[in-house]
Amino acid sequence: MNIKYDKDGLTEFQQLVEGITPFSQDKRHFKPPVKSRKQLIEKEVHNQADSYFSDIYQPLLPITGPMRWRREDVNTMELKRLRRGDYIPELLLDLHGYRQTEAKLELAALIQACVQECQLCCSVMHGHGTGILKQQVPLWLAQHPQVKAFHQAPREWGGDAALLILVDIGDQPHRR
Incomplete structure (x- = not known):
């Protein structure tokens, strides 16, 4: 190969790359894999549990009597209706045997x-x-923005081993 040298090296470079063809693009774009709907829902629930539930926060809950709580913007009559059992729970969650981290995720x-x-x-x-x-469950529930109130469940729904939760579902039509 006969190479001519010049001051800036341009002709030398052109002589070296003469006859070389560029690679063809194979059009592979390495994107992250598309996640399934189930994976997205699980991640959202996990993020909600991490962001809403703190083990440090201590809301003002009753020391004596049945476990109860309501948001300040919720009428006291709603708490009374929960206590009497006027609301019938459509969804039930049994946390027997769960660890705290698992219970947080299930609660979220x-x-x-309920909202969906x-x-x-x-x-x-x-x-x-x-x-x-x-x-821990009442402490976590008092922190969630979509929980309007909760009360110790009547005997037919578990008594003092369960809570009835009133959920804020927004402006969507609902039934009682």
Whole structure:
């Protein structure tokens, strides 16, 4: 190969790359794989559980009597209707045997399911057990923005081992 040298090296470069053909583009774009609807819903529930439920926050809950709580913008009559059992829970969640992290995820999924299915009331059975979930579930529920109120369930829905939850489903039409 006969190479001519010049001051800026342009002709030298042109002589070296003479006869070379560029690669053809194979049109592969490496995008992240498309996630299924189930994976997206699970991730959303996990994110909600992480963002809404804190183990540090301590809302003002009653020390004596049945476990109850309501948001400030909710009428006290709604809490009384929960206590009397006027609301019938359409969705039930049994947390027996769950760890705290699993219980948080299931609780977030329950509230999300209530909103999606336009259900005003649901029930969470935390059981007696060691009392960890019985203590933590009301603390978590008081933090969620879509929980209007909760009250200890009547005897037919689990008594003091369960809570009835009144969920804010927005402006969607609902039934009682």
